Amino acid sequence: MFVRLIRSRGVGALALAAALLPSVVLAQGATSVLTGNVVDTQTHAPVPDVVVTATSPSLQGEQVVVTDSTGLYRIPQLPPGTYTLRFEKETYRPYTRTGIDVAADRTLRLNLELLPEALESETIVITGAAPVVDVGSSAVGATINQDFLRNFALSRAGGIGGAVRSFDSIATAAPQAAADLYGISISGATSPENSYLIDGLSVNNPAYGVLGTPLTVEFLDEVNVITGGYMPEYGRTTGGAVSGVTKSGGNEFHGSVWGTFTPGALQGRAKTVTTAGAVVSGKRELYNIGDFGATLGGYIIKDKLWFFAGIQPSFTRYSYTRQFYIENPGQTDADGNQAYSLIPNSDQRRFADEKSFQFIGKLTYLISSDHRLSLTVTGTPTTGGSDAAFSVRPPGGLANRAPFALSGYTFQTFNSNHYLTNDTAYDLSGELNSSFLDKKLLLDVRLGWHHQLDEGAPGDGSGFDNIHHLNTLAGIPSLQPLYVSNVLDFEDQVPASVRDACGTGDRTTKCQTTWNLYGGPNFLERQTLDSFQGKATLTYLLAALGHHVIKAGVDGSLSYYEHLKTYGGGAWYFDFGPGGVAPGNSLGVQEARRFGFLSDIDTPTGNGILTVKSKSVIIGGFVQDSWSILDKVTLNVGLRWDGQYLYDKDGLLAMKLGNEWSPRIGFVWDPTQQGRSKIFANYGRYYEAIPLDIADRALSGESLVIANHDCDPRVVGVAGCDLATANRGSNIARPNVKWRNLAVDKTAVDPNLQPTTNDEVVAGGEYEVFPSARVGVSYTYRNLVRTIEDMSADNGNTYFVGNPGEGIATSFPKATRTYHAVTVQFTKNFSDLWQAQVSYTWAQLRGNYEGLFVNGTGQLDPNINATFDLAQLLVNQDGPLSGDITHTIKFFAAKEFIVTPVLSLTLGLTYTGASGPPISYTGPSNETGYGPGNVYILERGQGGRLPWVHSVDARLALNLRLGKDSVISVGVDGFNLFNFQNPIRVDEEYVVLPSLTGGGRDPGPIINGKQGSVPPPYGANGNLPRGGVVAGPNGPELKTVVLPDPDQQPQTYAINPNWGRALQYQAVRSFRFTARFTF
Amino acid sequence: MFKPSFLVVPLLVMLAACGGEVNTTCLVQRPGLGGYLFVMDRTGAVTGGAGCDDSVLPPRLADNLRFDKLGAEQREVVFRAESMLPTDADGNPDFPASTGDVGRGQIGDSPDAQGVCTVPTFTTANAVAALSDGNPPNPPRSVTLTNTRFLSAPEYQGSQAESDATYTIGSCSASYHGLLLTPIATCATDADCNPFADPANGRAAGSGVNPLYPVSCNMEVGALYGQDPGTGICWFTGSTFPQIQK
Structure with a gap:
């Protein structure tokens, strides 16, 4: 010091x-x-x-x-x-x-x-x-305060923070935190595993675990990112905690008015994703994004009653464009694939829009010197889509932080992806802080209510009540073609030049493609979520061989989930094409999804709308002691207990997890005894808070009815594709029966089910090198002990929920996920007009279980993902997981330059660099119905790694001081200044088509297969070769390779020429202009 | 001054509300699994007069029964027996012309203390004319199930059952009793009945039979079910219900 x-x-x-x-x-x-x-x-x-x-x-x-x-x-x-x-x-x-x-x-x-x-x-x-050395706790994490927010370019426009710049998006500044598909990954876990808090109130989405209230950083004083080593007060998370603290009033009036704007016109040029053999290509770009708002805090009664209020409207627009191509007969391109020519004047563009209006109101009331009450209300209503525009996030992907995938525009009709969305969260919380016995005994009580509405409805406003009215968008079913045909057979809204080029002459050889969806809207849903929470904590200070801070508390939450689900027209159909289902069918279709049940043989019942209400009760308690032994060493010891109870649609107890004992123990020792250093270690056991999606879908059952039809549901509707047009069963299993049930039963649950459990050890040290600055090193180890997943022992006919490798699931391998990380960090707090934070993290994430969502497919169904459904698909899945990023560097440095006594310049520079995730060789499992990406032909990660991703960001701001507390700032944030365009996702499907021999089989795994030692007769010279086109007896054809089928018999397969090609590049350069008046 | 009871009371209330056993439902495997193999032994003599003997209704019989559940509450259970299916001119199973060959019964809400769900009686399932033929079956055939008990606890999911049955062909009738198992897994050796996958040795998937059931490759049952010589069926090693590994 x-x-x-x-x-x-x-x-x-x-x-x-x-x-x-x-x-x-x-x-x-x-x-x-x-x-x-x-x-x-x-x-x-x-x-x-x-x-x-x-x-x-x-x-x-x-x-x-x-x-x-x-x-x-x-x-x-x-x-x-x-x-x-x-x-x-x-x-x-x-x-x-x-x-x-x-x-x-x-x-x-x-x-x-x-x-x-x-x-x-x-x-x-x-x-x-x-x-600056924290000598009392072994918790590991980072605090992003107002200094950091003011000095650095954070929350990239178009990133997970969106236009509102949500508070979790800035958590990526912390070591061991990185953005993933649904939020922030902390210490190798997936984002739905985190605990998201605002003023101590849980704002997780009760159904999916992701962030439910994307509150803007403008309303917050600071954001704490806790990556590990925390006391039993924090429970029920196998990830980390991202905690925001809202601003408050004061004895003087203060506030701000601001505006930001990111023009798409100034974005860097994006690399185009090229796909071999495509009739259409597309591009998605940010068009513009921005927000503005105001906050005001002050007093109603000085020193007694304070208030804080704020508003923030924001807007987002993305641009989707596509162009059409036509085959050049008999010609190949430089890669040896079929050559295409651009059809002139075939450009099409549409927009995707989203608007949000956030607000906050807060009162702080000092009842007496020993009692204080605060009340906070926030709202984040957000709407998307319009008559002519897409919504940014469609139903089924409302939790996505990124806009919908490009293929949702390129390879779909507008109507099949046209929605109006409404995502709204309201939070109300109250906190009472009381003290007794001269502040030796404290009581903190919090009550709160988190409410969410997430809705995706047809884009013409026809709502959910018109799914049987063909004259509305709601009434038109969507179809998914499973064959290749002329593009005009699927897409009806094309430019005239495309209609001329593809529609004249022999249509069977021109513009041949398949399509994602055509017809009307696909999945429609309304989710209503409520979580009522309560917590009470007692703290007692005791002097005995030093000092003890003893805490005990109880907390609980009651969550409700009402989920209305349906499809456009009441059903989504697979389209097998003319004659596809049975000979002579003009259009053979089959329900992919239609909610209903059989009231009698061949009697489907139900209007295609399924509404499920489920709930969960979570209770917990803890006791802990932070013992400063002789005021020399601090020992943190605690024990937490949690119980989780999930109820199905009939209000019956469907899942009980009552044995969640979480011990925690750690120590902190300052060798200098002067607060300049520390050595710490901590062990803790953690459990997952099970989101309600499992109760909504698996525990309640999701009854479907299916038949094969000869009809066009876009013309006749679901009613017209009913019994009269249904074919008899196609196999002797259902003789004379046209309809069958699927997924009717509530999924059975292992009676000895154990909760998802994670063990963690953190250890490290810190040292203050000079004032306000410290260096530190920490080691984090996390091991998944077990998880909860749904599985099928009979190839997908029936499922049960259990712990893979245990109980009734011993025929499945255990779920594994092990994380090691070493972080070296230097931190200088803002003082003497500058600050810095530099960290390097080496990490390793290995196992066969990624977490609560599947990276490859984006499926977000916590604890009932497809990953563990079939044991035979788990072969070769042990290895480096998608979040295995070996090296991460984060560099932040900022300085404020005083130009004149009233004018200053702020410059903040950021560099982030991360090595690439692993690439795998995968294939489809169509025989099981699971589709692409579900067979690991070689061991996970044998395809090498993606390259490093770098980004240099900067903030430049001019600050003019008008008074003691009044400042006007204008500035610009630049993200990815050098417009690095390295791929962040590649095509990993090595095989996409069934085998050319053996009757068209899926590929199977080469057991423990590794690139470089692939055994004969498989592969070539010990490797799996790259794909391409070779001359064949009948013209150009795809290169082939010998692989095993699921029965380990050698078969010949065509190699996907797109394996290893980029599917997505890192975000392009963008500039955000800001103006702010603070007083 | 605080009273500690105000912390304890809400906790006790919530604990009381959350107690109790997890609800389980009566599970019956659907037709998509391929049906249950029903291996039964005759419990008495064949009745019905002259010509009604072992050649009509043998002492040991095998049949394939496909079950399904209907209705909003999923309480109605229906079944169709493969032996009741009409055949074409070549003796292969044909499509029935009506659904009169389906038996119907009612099942309970939840398993009993032993994890069993019972359908006390089914209506009689009568063989009907073939769709391709239109002629009523000659002689008429029917099967009636009674006291059908499914092992429905979550770890078994209704994949094992026992039942009494009465088979009638023409004027001949006999009563049977036996066990039911799904899925029907063919085998050449006991290794094929292993419920665990063994991809390194060419078995990409397990047999599908519940690992908790003691089964072996049974050639006699295979022959009873019309398999080719050398092909057996993974069948229980014992004959009493329930068959569960100790």
Whole structure:
């Protein structure tokens, strides 16, 4: 610690040595603590009965305590802010310490020595920079505060934060945190496994586990990212915790007005995704994105009743364009594939739109010096789509943070992807902080309600009530063709040039393609979610062989999920083409999904709409002790218990997880005993909070009816594709029966089901190298003990829910996921006009279980993904997982340059670099019905790795100070300044077609196969060769390779020429312009 | 001053609300699995007069029964027996012209304490004319199931059952009792009945038979079910219900 002695008159404060020792005890809610020991500078004996007073612009009134017999004082339940502490006692010189920055959920330790009055006649003020080493906690994480938000370009436009710049998007600044498809991956886990909190209220989506309230950073004071090592107060997460603390009012009025705009016209040029053998190509670009808003905080009654309010409208528009091509007969391109020519004037463009309006209102009421009440309400209503525009996120992908995939425009009709969306979250929470026994006994009580509505309805506004009215978009079913044909057979909205080129002459050889979907809208849904939460925590300070901070608490939540699901026209059809189902059929179709049941043989019943109501009850309790042993070493010990109970659509208990005991133990030791260093270690067991999707789909059953038909459902509707047009069963299993049931039963659950369990060890050390700066190294180990998944032992006919490898699922391999990470980090807090944060992480993520969603397909069905459904598809799946990123570098450096006393320039530079994830050789499992990407031909990750991804970002802002607290800033954030365009996703399907021999089989796994040692007769020279086109006896044909089929018999397969080609590149360069007035 | 009871009371209330056993439903495997193999032994003599003997209704019989559940509450159970299916001129199974060959019964909501769900009686399933033929079966045939008990606990999912049955052909009738098992897995050796996949040795998938059932490759049952010589069926090693590995 650096101490600077200043002789000054009249200040009346004095001390000789003051050590400010920040220690982190991650409490629930926005409550922080200032604590420390006071000793006599002469005798070094503890000084009891010292009156300690805390004041702050963030604090209503003042908080006063006295030191105990050991000289310890403790001021709890403080909101974040900058504090002044004053120490007074007769016969001692008063001492005042200013500028103590207290972040949320922190305990700062300020030890000091008081000078007896008789000792000196001068007043001495000691100032010193606060030590930055957290010596009280073994929790690992990062805090992104206002300094960081002001100085760096964060939350890239078009990234997961969206136009609102949601608070979780800035968590990527923390080591061991990275963006994934649905949010932030922390320490190798998937984003739905995290706990998302705003002022201690859980804002997870109760059905899917992802973030439910994407609240803007503009309403928040700071964001804490906790990556591991936390106390039992935090439970029910196998990922990390991302916790936002909202701003509050004060005894002075303050606020801001701002606007940001990112024009798509200034974006860098994007690399085009090329696919061999395509009649249509497409491009998706950000068109524009922006937000504006205002916040105001202040008082209604000074020191008694404060308020904070804010609004933020925002908008997003993406542009989707496509062009059409036609075959050049007999010609091949440079790669040896069929050559195509662009059809002139075939450009088509549509937009995807989304608008949001966020708001916040907060009251803080000081009932008395020992009791404070705060109430917060937030809202994030968001709508998407219009008459002529797509929504940014369609139903079935409402939880996506990115806009819908390009193929949803390129290879689909507009009507089949045209939706109006509504995603709204409202949160209401209240917190009571009370203290008793001179603040030795604390009570914190929180009650909250999280409400969500997520809806995807037909784009013409016809809603859910018109699915049987063919004259509305809602009434038109969608069809998925499973054959190749002329593009005009699927797409009816094409430019005239395409109609001329593809529609004249021999249509059977021109413009041959398949299509994702045509007809009307596909999946339609409305999700209504409510989570009622309550928590009460008692804290007691006990002096015994040092000091104990003993906490105990209970918490619980009651969550409800109502899910309306249907399809356009009431059903989605597979289209097998003319004669595809039975000879003579003009259009052979079969329901892919139609909700209903058989009331009698061949009697489908139900209107195609399924509404399911499910609920869960979660309760927990914990006890913990943070024991400062003789004030030398801190031992953190605790035990947590949780119980989770899920109820099906009939209100019956369907899943019970009641044995969730979570021990935690850790220590923190400061070798210097001066708050300049620490060595720490922590062990903890964690359990997953099971989202309600499993209760909605598996535990309640999702009854479907299916038949084969000879009809066009777009013309006659579902009613016309009913019994009269249904064919008899195509096999002896259903003689004379046209309709069959699927997935009717509630999925059976292993009676000895155990919860998803993760063990974690963190260890490391930190050292303060100079004021406000520290270096540290940490090691994190996480091991998945078991998980919950649905499985089928009979090739997909029936399913059950269990723990793979245990209980009734012993015929399945265990789910494994092991994470190791070493992080080296340097952090300099903002002081002397500059700050920096540099980290390097080496990590390894191995196993056969990715988490609560499947990276390859994007399926988000927590604990009932397709991954573990069939044991035979798990072969070769052990290896480096999609989140296995070996090297990650994050560099942040910012400086404020003073130009004149009222003008300054802020420059913040960021570099992030990450090595690439593994690439695999996969193939389809169509015989089981599971489709592409489900067979691992070689061991996972044998296809090499994607290249490094780099990004250089910068913020440049000009700040004009108008008054004491008033500043106007204008600036620009540049993301990916050098427009690096490395691929971030490639095609991993090595085989897409059935075998050319053996009757058309799926590919099978080469058991424990590795590139370089592929055994004969498979592959070529020990490897799986790349694909391409070779001259064949009948013209150009795809290269082939010998692979095993599922029965391990050698067969010949055509190699996918697109294997290894990029499917997606990193986001292009973009610029966000900002203007802000802060007062 | 706080009272600790206010923390304890809501916890106890929630604990009380969450207690209790997990609900389970009565499960019956659907036709898509290929049906249940019903291997039964005659429990008495063949009745019906002259000509009614072992050649008409033998002492040991095998049949394939396909079950399904109907209705909003999924309480109605229907079955169709392969032996009741009409045949074409070449003796191959043909499509029935009506659904009169389906037997119907009612099953309970949840398994009993032993994990069993019972259908006390089914209506009689009568063989009907073939769709391609139109002539009523001659002689008439029917089967009636009674006291059909499915092992429906979550770890078994209704894949094993036992039942009484009465088979009638013309004027001849006999009563049987036996076990039912699905899926019907053919085999050459006991290794083929292994429920665990063994891709390294060419078995991409397990037999599909529940690992908790003691089964072996049974050639006699294979012959009873009309398999080629050398092809057996994975069948229970014992004859009492339920057959569960200890």
